[in-house]
Structure formats: structure tokens, C-alpha cells
Amino acid sequence: MAQRAVAITTATLVAGMVLLPVAAVLWRGGGPGTLGPADWAALRFTLWQAAVSAGLSVALAVPVARALSRRSFPGRVALIALMGAPFILPVIVAILGLLAVFGGRGLINQIGAPLGLPRLDIYGYHGVIIAHVFFNLPLAVRLLLQGWQDIPAERFRLAASLGAPVWRVLEWPMLRRICPGAFTVIFVICLGSFAVALTLGGGPRATTVELAIYQAFRFDFDLGKAATLAALQLALGLAAGAFALRVAPKGGFGVGLDRQIDRWDGTGVAARLADSLWIALAAGFLLLPLLSVALAGLPGLAKMPPEVWAAAARSLALALGATALTLALALPLLTGAGETAALMGISVSGLVLGTGYFLLLQPVIRPGDAALPVTMLVNALMALPFVIRILRPGLEGARRDYARLAASLGLSGWHLWRIVYLPRLRRPLGFAAGLTAALSMGDLGVITLFADGDNATLPLQIYRLMGSYQMESARAAALLLLALSLGLFWVFDRGGRLHAAA
Amino acid sequence: MKAYPLVAGLIFATSAVAETPTLTVYAPDYFASEWGPGPGIETAFEERCGCDLVYKTGELLPRLLLEGEKTEADVAIGFNSDITKKARESGLFAPHGLDTSALTLPVDWSDDTFLPFNYAHTAFIYDNTKITEPLTSFDALLEAPDDLRLVIQDPRSSISGLALVLWVNHVYGDEAADAWAKLAPKIVTVTKGWSESYGMFTDGEADMVLSYTTSPAYHIIAEEDLTKSAAIFEEGHYFMVELAAKLAGTDNPDLADQFMAFILTEEFQSMIPTSNWSFPAALPKDAWPDGFQDLPVPEKVLFYSEDEAAAMRDEAIEAWRSALSQ
């Protein structure tokens, strides 16, 4: 079948785009390096924090997404879009935003101290978890929210008319389907944590594999060790992917007619109160640090150096390119095996990936010339797992519900995608494109390896400003980045929703 | 794909100039950025040489080691003395052949390959409106109450963090582990790089931050803010120097030599203080800008040679790691 051939080709391509650079680094490093006790300790901590962070993010996302799915209030759409922002912030900006709220001199302690509340000390293992939940809760909420939206309204009506418990007959089966994938994606993101884990973890207790890779690369120039550690990350990511495939049951709901979800349960006062509380807590947790990022950026906005605008334009172009590339790679890969192949992209250290591309391209092209395309490619590879996770349930649903009708009408190949699947996937496509664009905007990534002075992206420019003591301009540039990322996300996400209701 | 024309334009714009000879200088990202010393130095040198100076940035030493003999670099600028051993062993660099007697470093320097262009001392910076009684010794810092909030950089990912562990080693020798144990409760956290730490300090999250003796100069000169000071310790401060070197395989040896010589000129050196925010390596103090002349500097300067630094690095980092992992 042609479609299967395309899927296999793309999966091989993606796997190659990840494995080849890692192999190149390994080869250049003269074979695998040996790992010491500190490396194994780092590996244990990495695994632990990734599992806890992912578990907690998904667990907390359940009540929040449920509340958001069944309550309507003014500003709901804006809130959902804004809540996605932590996910796309450059790490350094997000850390400072988090500390402005949860830090020793942060908002909470400033309010709490006069009231005699015990001091909140963010630094430690719990800090790592809080920070990772801050980054990933929004993604988990969006993935689950989509799960709720995919339950046809008719089912809620049926459950209501039968007096059946909605949680048991509709929500729990949906969660069992969606949660393993959401957990895996977040687990794999957290595997690569470095600066966040270190800073919020309060020191070397919170050493991750990524830090060990950085050290091996930068100070020891031990490429063999860097590649070995990267391969280890890869194995963990793949194992997590395989786990999710095994755990998540297949199948799902029949189709509904795209009507807005009206529900007949959860109308009691207690349920309303609980939902409001969850929404308020999540919004406060996610939005206060963002607000502090925004406020810190305002004073410097007026005198922002012109180079920042140039970098912003470059980042926008990069983001759009990465989005197109990601979607082109994602659509043929919407299968279980494809999803696992795609997980490789984000499992592996960006540093090793970048170094690998550097080694591969060096004989052919000046690495500096390839900086933006390679950054685009790496961004696309990193976004691929999210995009596939977002699109797959939608495509499976569309297949299940419309494959027979489409076949009886003789729709196949491109016509099938154009007339049936792409329109059916419109909403998740918008979300996925928005996420990729925003993610790509905020990624510092491999550009630091290649940048030639005049092709800096906006996140790189923020680091440069900070490195030159220009904290105020850096904060203003961070605000610009936040606004642009959110803007991109909003445009795509909104584009997917417009007219999608009917 | 709409992005294509822009990306293509960026790619080809960098390779358009062909007739004039090109000097390729590898430099750290901060150096070549619009806010670093790079652009000023580029303009000044291009006027002298009638050539085109092009910076390539990224992780300096890893990139050079990756490229090996095939590197396009003619000159590399921005090495740190604590990691030059690896650079020297690579054999990629050639002697500069310059007379270094004009150097104004607080230590003797007689390296025939790596040429200093600026320096500073590792130091803790604080807000003098909040800490009104400055700490005058490392001992005093160790004995300070535990609610003093320090933020430092990780020696495994940051060069200034590495300088700190070498500093502690230099001051406390065999008792470095005890020193770290006393310091540990005051260390709020450890960051990946300098920028995160300094951002936390300016945000008020930390009382003191590991930085350089020259950091207050930025606030004094650029922001007219006199509240940031470096604590000067009587035990002495670890010395940080940045270096440049000529590539042995350069295609433009004459231009490269010319650039190396340019580093020691007054024109180059006088650009360093207010763009690199550090002390120039070859400029008498009376030629420094105002804000720099008055900066307090330590009387005693501590320094390890690259061999010493390389030999004790792992042990010093381990002492730091085990004390802070408790």
C-alpha cells in the first residue's frame, strides 16, 4: 500500500536524521566513552525527575482540563492560549519568571512573610518538579482537553439520559487512551532538562544527563562520552515510547457532529466550585510568572536595540519554516511506529544532534551557512513528537468514522486527505502548528554552535544582551519573544478553530 | 515555504564579498555580538588592513577541535587560561612572535602562543545599599550568617564557576572541602552559566553573585548606578585572563600576524574596558576610563598555570560537588 510505504520511508528518514548525527559524533569521538559513578547518579536523577514531573503534570492536568472542558466563562479561549506560554519560553527567561513568584524574594514569600506564613524555599527536588510542571502542565492540559473535546456530545447526552456515571463510562476510558502518550512526551522532554533542573534543584544534587553531555563536550571534548550519553537518552526515550504504545488501549469513541459540548453532569454547587478552584489555581500558577516576565520587560521596550528586531524577524521566518517542515514530516508518520520514531528527535540531546550535523555538513558546506536550516531541522525534529501526539487521535478518529464512507465514494490518496482527513484534522492541525511555531521561536538550540554573528535568533540575542549586562534590554526582548510566540500560537490555533465548529 | 527567501538571503549575504582578503576570527558569542567588543574592533582593524574581518561564533574550542586542520579560522580570540592546555595540545596554534613586555597584567606572562587581551578577577558582587558592612575576606564569607544568599555558577558548565573552585582550592588547599561545607548553606543555587546567576542577582533573588571585579564598572558607567560593588578579599582573588592565538594553518598568515599585533595596540586595548567590561591587558592604568580607574582591585592575585589548573580540576570540582550534594 502506497500510504504504508510513505510512512515507512518517512520514519526511516526521521530515524536517520537523528541516528546519523549521533553516530557521526560517536565515530569522531573514537567509540563509546566510559561512564563514571557520577554519570550513573545523573542518570538516576534524570529518570526520577522526568517520571515524577511527567506523572504530576498529567495528574494535575486531569482536573484542570476537565474543568476547562465543561465550564464556559468569558476569556476562556484567551486563558487556554495564554496557559500554553510557559512551554515556549526560553529557559533563562522562564527561570527568572518563576523565581519572581516562587523565589526566596518572590511574590509568595513577600505576601506570606508579613502574615507569618512559613517561608517557601523553592530550591531542591521539589523546585525541579514545580518548574517542570510549570513548563509542561499547559501541554498536558491541552492534550487532555482535546481528549474531552473528542468525546461526542451525543455520548454525554446518552450518558445523561441513562443516568450513567460520566466519569466511568466516558472520561476514564478517554483518559486511559490519552494519558500514556501525554506522559511519555513530557517524560521525554524532562529527560533533556539541564539549566532548569540545576537552578531550581539548588545545585549539583540536581545533575542531569544533559549537563554531563555539556561538560563532556565543552570542557573535556570527550565526544565519545557525549555520544554515549546521548545514545542512553535515546534508549530511554524509545523505551518510554514503547511503554506508552503498550499501555494505551486502542479505539475510542464514535464520531459526533462537531457540536459544542453540552453536558448534563457536574452542575452541582460542589462541582462548580471545584472546577473554578482548579481553573483559578492553574491560571495563577502559570500566569503569574508570565506576568512578571511581561512586567520586567516593559521598561526596556522603548529603547530596545534595533538588532533585536532583526533577530525577531529571523526567528519568525525560522519558526514558520520549522512549522511547515514539521507538518510535512508529521502527516505521513501518524502511526504507532511513526510516533515512536518521532520520539527519537526529542529524546536526544540537541547539543549532540547539532554537533553531529556540524560534523556531517562540514565537508560539504560551511557550518555557519547552514546555521539557520540546521536549527530549523532540529527544531522540527524536536516538535515532531508533540505534533504527532496531537494529530494521531484525530486521524484515528477520522479513519474509524469515515473510512467506509470515503471508500464507498472512491476517495483515496491525496483526495482522501484533502476532502476528508485534513478538514477533520483542522483543529489539532492548528494547535500543532501553533505549538511548533511557538516552540521554534523560543528555542535557543543548536544555533549557538553555528551562529556567525549576523544570523542570531531572538533567544540568542536575549542571551547576548544578558551576557553584556544589558538585563533591561534582555527582559524587553524576552517580552517581545513572549508576545511573538503567543501571537504565532494564537494565529495558528485560532485558524484551526475558526469555522471548525460547524 | 515563505521563510525560504529570507533564509537564503541570509546565507548568501555572508558569502558575497570576494575581492578583498578576508580574515576569519573565531570568537565567543558575547564577544562578536552587537554589544560586545567585536564590532568596534572589526571597524578599527578593517581600516588598517584593507581587509574584511569576519567573526564566526559558537563554542570556541570545541568548534576548533571539531574542525581540526580544516578550520577556516585565521585567528581565535576568547580562550580562557584554565582550558588552554587542551588547545595547546591540539597543535592547531602557532607562536605569535610578539614582544609581550608591554603587557600590564598583574601576573607575569610569557606565553609565546596565547596572547592576553583582557583580564579581571573572580569576585562576589553585592548591593552596597543592602550589605553595608562589606566582607573583606574569604574567611569572613565562610563565617557569614547562613541567611546570606549566594548564587554561583556550575564549574562543570561555566568558566567562572570553574574559576571559583580553583580560587577556593588556592585559598584553602587541603581544607577546600571544609570551606565548601561552610559555604554550602549560603549557596541558594548553582546556575548553568553566568547570565542566569547575574539575572537572579539583579532581580534581588540573591544578595551576592559570583562575577568579576570589573562588573561594577558596567553599572557605574552605563547605568550611573553606584550601588554594585565587588567584595575584595584579603586572601587574594583568582585571576581570569582571556587570550587570542593565531592558527598554524592560516591561509592569511600576514593578516593574522597583523591582527595579533593589533591586539596590543592602544586603539584595541582602549576599546576593551567599556565593551568587554574588563581590564585591558596592555594599557597603563592612567589610560583607563574613569569608572575603571577607581575600581577596587585585590592586592593579591591568585593564579594557576594551565598545567596546574588541568591537574587539579577534577579534584577541585569533586570537592565542590560532594560538599554541595549533602
Place this chain on the structure above:
Amino acid sequence: MLQLERLRLVQGDFELSADITITAPITALLGPSGAGKSTLLNTIAGFTPPTAGRVIWRGEEITPRAPMERPVAMLFQDNNLFPHLDVTRNLALALTRGSPTREARDRTAEALARVGLPGYENRKPSELSGGQQSRVALARVLLQARPLMLLDEPFAALGPALKFEMLDLVAEVAAENGLQVIMVSHDPQDAARIANEAAVVADGAVTPPEPTAELMRSPPPSLASYLGIDGTP
């Protein structure tokens, strides 16, 4: 005339055999749910390949053919219309892949008028009632112009009155256009209303079709137990 020649369908524990010839203008397949009525219909339509045996239409074997290449149009239990397309686009897909031509528009309007929905061209399915959606789906089947129409309980979600109205409409248009109809139902009343003949799908086998009235008068044991009667009239 449709022949199911020594047809065997095996899916895990499920097994069904059929060796019958269906000739009546409208034939009902009756039986309890889970007996395999829908699976049998899917095999005739080409969505589920049989484990063994042949499907023969007017003397010609169609077993290996893709759904599109069979003389079959089918009304599904649900999902008969694409929710994101308006009525015209939904119907025009029976005629063309591209945007509807003038001729296609005329023919869709005609089909809509025939099913009692003139002027509904620009509605989205979600703007239609359940009965109206069924009518549009029937119009689509008319436009597909296949000689064999399969009904997989498409009207099950409608109220009794509406359901009978739709069944009558099916019978009407089938007669007008000379279509043969095979319908699945778990409700003998549906069969009694429009089907000339009926077959019983139960216990892994399909009985040969016999006139519906006769079948109702003296149901075989399998049907009788399903209907909850003891077999005596």
C-alpha cells in the same frame, strides 16, 4: 440478484456462514445484535473480505473488487455525511472529486428535491435534524446510482414515526429507480413494513430468504427465541 456462495466469515470467535441467493426487490436481514448482520453487509459492500466463498452479482463475481468498484451504495448506521462539508459538497462527492460542476449542482438539487429537502443545499449537516440528515444521506445514495442499496440500520436513531417515513421513502425511490435493497434490522416491524422477503441471521448461519409475511407467521426457532415468542402463531 445477489448470490452469496458458500460464504464464510471468521473473526476471532465469531463465525458466520451464508449460502443463499437474494432476489427480492427488498430483502431484510433479521436477527439479534451481534449475530453478524452488519458484518455480512460489510462483506457485500467490500469493506470486510470473506474468509472463504464468493459474492456474485448478476452472475459476475465481485469478491475481489474494492468498495468503489462494486454495484453497491450503502447507508451506514451513522457517519453518512462529512460534517465539515455542506449538503451540496457532500452529495456532489458521489459525482465528482473536485468542486461541484454546474451539472453536479443541478443533479444534487434534483436529488434533494426528491427526498423532500428542496433548498437545503447550503446547510451543514449539524444544522439539520436527524431525519433531515437521513434524507440527505438517501439523496447521496440516489446520486451514486448503484443498482444495489444496502441499509445498515441507518434510521435506528430516529423516532418510530420518522423511521417508518424514511423506510417508505426508501421503498419508493428504490422502486422508481429499479434498485435492489438489502436492509439489516433487529426490529421485525421494519421488515414487515417494506421488505418483500426476509432472512434470519442467527447462530452462525443465514437462512434462505422467504416472504416476510410467511416468516412472521411461522418464524424458525432462532428467530422465535429472539422475538420472544414460542413459535406458535
